[in-house]
Amino acid sequence: MKKWITILIVFVVILVGVFVKVYITAREPLKAAEKKAVAIAEKKASLAKVTSFHLYHGLETVDVIEGTNKKGENIVIWIPEKTKQVIVKSAKSGLSKADAIKKLLQEKNPKKIVSVRLGMEKNIPFWEIYYLSDNNLINYYYVHFQTGEWLKKIENL
Incomplete structure (x- = not known):
């Protein structure tokens, strides 16, 4: 009986080790992209501190960095993967x-807001709001970052 318990414990430890290795390996490209984007932002946008990083996958992949510049102001930086043209905006602009989210709620009545994140397409920065409607259909609502105007909707997927 002790032999089976030992074999089971060894099997579980190996399985957990494999899952950890797969997870770390899967995250490496994201970490590499973040490191590269932060280096560009530090050089071209005076980025001093990173508070958030994510990739936006739309018409093209865009690195999005939120942080503070050397003056201590909150900034948002968009770096399209193809052109590497750095676009910097003050967060308060x-x-x-x-x-x-308020802009979405003025027009729609979502059952659940799944995520809200910054993105960019055709050099237009925006907020992408991913939400579920009453019948659990997927919806996307895009709001211009600076003007607050509705840009596009993708509904009932």
Whole structure:
């Protein structure tokens, strides 16, 4: 009986080790992209501290960095993967996440807001709001970062 318990424990430890290795390996490209984007942002946008990083996958992949510059101001940086053209905006020059959600709620009645994140397409920065409707259909609502205007909707997927 002790032999089976030992074999089971060894099997579980090996299985956990494999899952950890797969997870770490899967995250390596994201970490590499972040490191590269932060280096560009530090050089071209005076980025001093990173508070958030994510990739936006739309018409093209865009690195999005939120942080502070050397003056201590909150900034948002978009770096399209193909052109590497750095676009920097002061966070207070655009809508906040809460303001983007308010804009959605003025027009729609979502059952659940799944995520709200910054993105960019055709050099237009925006908030992408991913939400579920009453019948659990997937919807996307795009709000211009600076003007708060609705840009596009993708509904009932």
